Amino acid sequence: MSKLVSVQREARIPERDADKSPILECIGLGIDFGGLTAVDDFNLTIGRTEIAGLIGPNGAGKTTVFNLLTKVYQPTRGTVLLGGIDTHGMNTVQVNQAGIARTFQNIRLFSSLTVEENVKIGLHNQLPYSMWSGILRAPSYWKQEKKAHEKAMELLSIFDMQDLADHRAGSLPYGAQRRLEIVRALATKPGILLLDEPAAGMNPSETAELMDNIRKIRDMFHIAIMLIEHDMSLVMGICEGICVLNYGKIIAKGTPEEIQSNPTVIEAYLGKKKEA
Amino acid sequence: MKINLRNKRTRTDFLTYAGVIIAFVVMTILQKEGAISRSLSGQLVPICAYVTMAISLNLTVGILGELSLGHAGFMSVGAFSGIIAAMSLQSAIPSDGVRLAVAMVLGAFFAAIAGFLVGTPVLRLRGDYLAIVTLAFGEIIKELVNCLLVGYDENGLHMMFNLNGQKTVADLGLTENGIEIIKGAQGATSTTTISTFTAGFILVMVTLIVVLNLIRSRSGRAIMALRDNRIAAESVGINITKYKLMAFVTSAALAGASGALYGLNMASLQATKFNFNTSILVLVFVVLGGLGNIWGSIIAATLLTVLPEMLRSFAEFRMLVYAIVLILVMLATNNPTFKLFFERIRTRFFKKPAKEVRGK
Numbered sequence: 001m002s003k004l005v006s007v008q009r010e011a012r013i014p015e016r017d018a019d020k021s022p023i024l025e026c027i028g029l030g031i032d033f034g035g036l037t038a039v040d041d042f043n044l045t046i047g048r049t050e051i052a053g054l055i056g057p058n059g060a061g062k063t064t065v066f067n068l069l070t071k072v073y074q075p076t077r078g079t080v081l082l083g084g085i086d087t088h089g090m091n092t093v094q095v096n097q098a099g100i101a102r103t104f105q106n107i108r109l110f111s112s113l114t115v116e117e118n119v120k121i122g123l124h125n126q127l128p129y130s131m132w133s134g135i136l137r138a139p140s141y142w143k144q145e146k147k148a149h150e151k152a153m154e155l156l157s158i159f160d161m162q163d164l165a166d167h168r169a170g171s172l173p174y175g176a177q178r179r180l181e182i183v184r185a186l187a188t189k190p191g192i193l194l195l196d197e198p199a200a201g202m203n204p205s206e207t208a209e210l211m212d213n214i215r216k217i218r219d220m221f222h223i224a225i226m227l228i229e230h231d232m233s234l235v236m237g238i239c240e241g242i243c244v245l246n247y248g249k250i251i252a253k254g255t256p257e258e259i260q261s262n263p264t265v266i267e268a269y270l271g272k273k274k275e276a
Numbered sequence: 277m278k279i280n281l282r283n284k285r286t287r288t289d290f291l292t293y294a295g296v297i298i299a300f301v302v303m304t305i306l307q308k309e310g311a312i313s314r315s316l317s318g319q320l321v322p323i324c325a326y327v328t329m330a331i332s333l334n335l336t337v338g339i340l341g342e343l344s345l346g347h348a349g350f351m352s353v354g355a356f357s358g359i360i361a362a363m364s365l366q367s368a369i370p371s372d373g374v375r376l377a378v379a380m381v382l383g384a385f386f387a388a389i390a391g392f393l394v395g396t397p398v399l400r401l402r403g404d405y406l407a408i409v410t411l412a413f414g415e416i417i418k419e420l421v422n423c424l425l426v427g428y429d430e431n432g433l434h435m436m437f438n439l440n441g442q443k444t445v446a447d448l449g450l451t452e453n454g455i456e457i458i459k460g461a462q463g464a465t466s467t468t469t470i471s472t473f474t475a476g477f478i479l480v481m482v483t484l485i486v487v488l489n490l491i492r493s494r495s496g497r498a499i500m501a502l503r504d505n506r507i508a509a510e511s512v513g514i515n516i517t518k519y520k521l522m523a524f525v526t527s528a529a530l531a532g533a534s535g536a537l538y539g540l541n542m543a544s545l546q547a548t549k550f551n552f553n554t555s556i557l558v559l560v561f562v563v564l565g566g567l568g569n570i571w572g573s574i575i576a577a578t579l580l581t582v583l584p585e586m587l588r589s590f591a592e593f594r595m596l597v598y599a600i601v602l603i604l605v606m607l608a609t610n611n612p613t614f615k616l617f618f619e620r621i622r623t624r625f626f627k628k629p630a631k632e633v634r635g636k
Contacts, residue, residue: 070511096513108508110501120494121501122512127494131522134493135486141493148494188512 014240017047021084023099023192023224024069029078030248031068038064039248042078046192046241051218052226053239055259057268061248062228063105066194070102071095083191097125099191103181103198105228111170115161115180118169119152122187126151155183158220159213175206179213186221193217195227199234207231211238236260244268289488292571296484300477307473315585323581324476325351325538328483330561330577331570332530335487337559338568339496340523341503342399343407346414347558350528351535352550353390354383356421358536359464359545363457364428372470379470380479380536387532390417391525399520402506406524414555421547422461429454463546464539471541479537480574483530487570490526499523564605 013022022045029042039061046052054062067073069080071092080087082098090098101122110118120127127148129140156162159179164172169180178198185193198214199207211234218225229235235242236256244252244259246268252259259265303320306312329351336344358379369375390413398409423438427448434448438460445456458464490496498519502509510516539545561580565572583601587594608614 072507092507092510093513093515096511102511104508104511108505108511110504110508112504113497113500117497117500121497121509121514124494124498125513129494131490131493131495134495135489137489144494184512 013045013047014050017049020048022046022081023048023050023083024226025079025081026069027079027081029065029068029075029080031064031073031076037248039068039245042068042245042250044243044250044253046224046226048191048224049218049222050224050240051214051238052224053235053242054226054228054245055230055232055235055242056245056251060245062245063196064248065245066102066196066228069095069194070100096188096190099189100194101185101188101190101192102194103178103185103196105196105200107174107177107181109169109177109181109184111168113169114166115156115169115172116149116152116165118180118184119155119187120148122155122184123148123151124188126189152187155187158186158217159183174201178202182213182217186217190223192224192226195225195229197228197230199229199231204233207234210234214238285492288571289492292488292574293481293484295571296477296480296574300473304473315588316582319582319585320473321471321476321541322538323578324473324480325534325541326558326561326581327480327574327577328534328537329531329558330565330573331480331483331487332527332534333558334562334565334568334570334573335490335523335527335530337562338566338573339487339491339503340499340520340527342520342524343404344410344524344527345407345552345555345559346410346412346417347527347531348550348552348554349410349414349417350387350390350531351538351554352414352417352421352547354380354387354532354535355539355545355550356424356458356464356535356547357386357532358383359467359539360426360428360433360457362470362536362540363455363464363467364433366455366468373472373475376470376472376475376537376540379540380475380533383536383539384529384533387535388525388529390532391528392521395521395524395528399524400517411552411555414550414552418547418551421458421463424458424547425460426458427454427456461546463544463549464542465544467540467543467545469541469543471537476537479533483533484570486526486530490523495519495522560602564602564609 024044024046026042026044030040031038042065054065056062064073068075071087071090082095082100085098087095087098110121113121127144129138129144132138133140153162153165156165159182161176161179161183164176169177172180182195182198195214199210202210214225214227215238217223227239239256242254242256242259243250244265251268252262252265254262303312307317329347333344333347336342361382362375362379365375365378369378394409394413398406425436425438425443425445425448427434427445427450429451430453431451434450436443436448445459450456456466491500498509498514499522501514502516502519506516561577562573564580565574565576584594584598587597590597
């Protein structure tokens with residue numbers, strides 16, 4: 001039945017970003033694991049300050065797309081343009097420096113380190129003092145560590161987490177760990193932030209708070225945010241553009257309203273209506 | 277109740293430095309007064325060498341989270357290059373202290389090169405390859421030094437590998453004034469011993485400064501980050517190979533300096549001294565002291581170096597008792613009842629309740 005709905009290939013980004021080049025462009029992105037095609041013909045354009053959603057049933061390949069964008073997997077085919085720059089041949093570290101930061105579905109914090117240290121590790125590439133300045137405690141060490149401390153506290157204050165700065169990251173409650181992961185990703189000064197199920201395990205009030213915070217981050221840092229989420233109230237509430245993935249292929253793209261009334265999407269989620 | 281971990285760390289570092297300084301002062305005074313036995317007095321330099329070994333291995337195993345089974349190999353490289361340097365510079369640098377310092381720096385330098393050569397290919401891999409390769413490295417170094425012939429005369433340094441088992445020091449063609457430094461399997465047999473307890477103390481302090489300041493800096497955070505979660509560390513832009521190599525080479529260099537100190541404390545030293553058993557011994561110090569716990573390494577290295585001497589009265593059962601003590605200590609430190617007991621003592625002394633995280 002998918003023939004009925006033509007997949008929109010043209011770039012549809014919010015009007016306020018229309019005069020700027022998009023932050024992220026995927027053209028024909030795909031990856032095969034052996035004989036299995038996990039993601040195929042993935043085309044997507046995201047504007048500079050857009051909040052985009054990536055949804056789909058379990059196993060559709062959403063996290064694989066994130067892993068392709070951050071080069072955890074090297075794509076088998078296709079191109080990813082990050083702010084107009086081709087990321088072909090880059091590794092995870094290089095694409096991060098080029099402007100992609102992410103969080104993980106299963107939280108990956110540096111759990112034996114403190115909250116503040118976690119954020120400072122995100123600031124790593126903005127502190128250019130050398131190993132020797134660190135060992136010898138040169139003036140540049142003190143100066144930049146002070147700067148790092150202030151910057152870390154400022155970032156933590158977005159989520160009102162300054163008081164937790166000296167706690168071990170692994171000992172934080174679940175919600176705080178998720179927030180810390182976002183702060184750590186923001187510390188790397190990304191142009192686009194990828195959030196992998198940021199609301200997983202949160203209650204409705206926490207989810208509502210998270211929605212406000214995602215908007216706040218976008219407005220404060222002027223960055224694009226792309227998120228994978230199963231909580232439809234969150235996705236429909238904050239995303240300007242939504243992309244639906246099923247069996248590794250995009251089955252629909254559009255605004256929340258368009259997606260909600262798209263028969264292919266409804267079929268993918270709820271199954272096909274029995275024809276009498 | 278808010279606990280400032282950062283302050284706690286500074287306090288721990290401070291106490292570690294203070295503890296080492298106090299131990300040094302006390303031992304020096306006791307030694308002057310003649311209050312310590314000859315056997316213990318002779319152990320002071322090896323204790324410093326093993327403490328340095330333990331701290332440096334802790335950097336690899338505890339802080340970086342990679343297993344190294346050939347740390348004695350780096351000690352060996354440092355020891356023999358240090359001996360060669362000290363012996364050939366005898367006339368150029370008359371001062372023992374300066375010569376020892378130069379020997380330790382050179383020992384550290386050559387061990388660092390060895391660490392770089394071993395680490396560069398291996399640390400790119402994921403998994404336990406480092407353990408296997410360092411194990412092999414330790415054996416290779418042992419065999420290489422076993423057939424190394426080195427002598428020094430006016431014409432400079434003479435070096436030769438006795439690969440067919442036929443060559444002796446005589447083949448080096450030394451002049452009459454020449455000195456034979458390393459004689460193959462016999463090792464270095466006529467080294468002028470210039471290591472002192474003070475030099476050992478300085479080496480321990482330098483090691484502490486290097487390791488503790490490294491851990492508290494940007495580089496150290498990167499090293500611990502990739503230990504805790506490699507994928508996350510990469511995702512925030514940390515170059516994994518660079519920081520793995522940084523920790524490993526630093527660790528090797530410190531082991532080299534420690535080797536030079538150790539080697540120049542012995543009139544006679546063979547390559548077989550730095551075998552697999554020595555690597556494991558140092559690993560035991562680290563594990564017993566606690567992974568990533570620097571002062572734990574210091575205490576474990578000190579006690580376990582002295583322990584065999586103290587157990588001398590058990591005669592042939594000495595190593596058996598040593599093993600039993602080790603097992604008991606490991607069991608005790610992991611026993612929940614014991615842990616609770618120590619926690620209570622700590623609470624009483626420092627008046628700080630156990631860590632409690634205020635949920636949000």
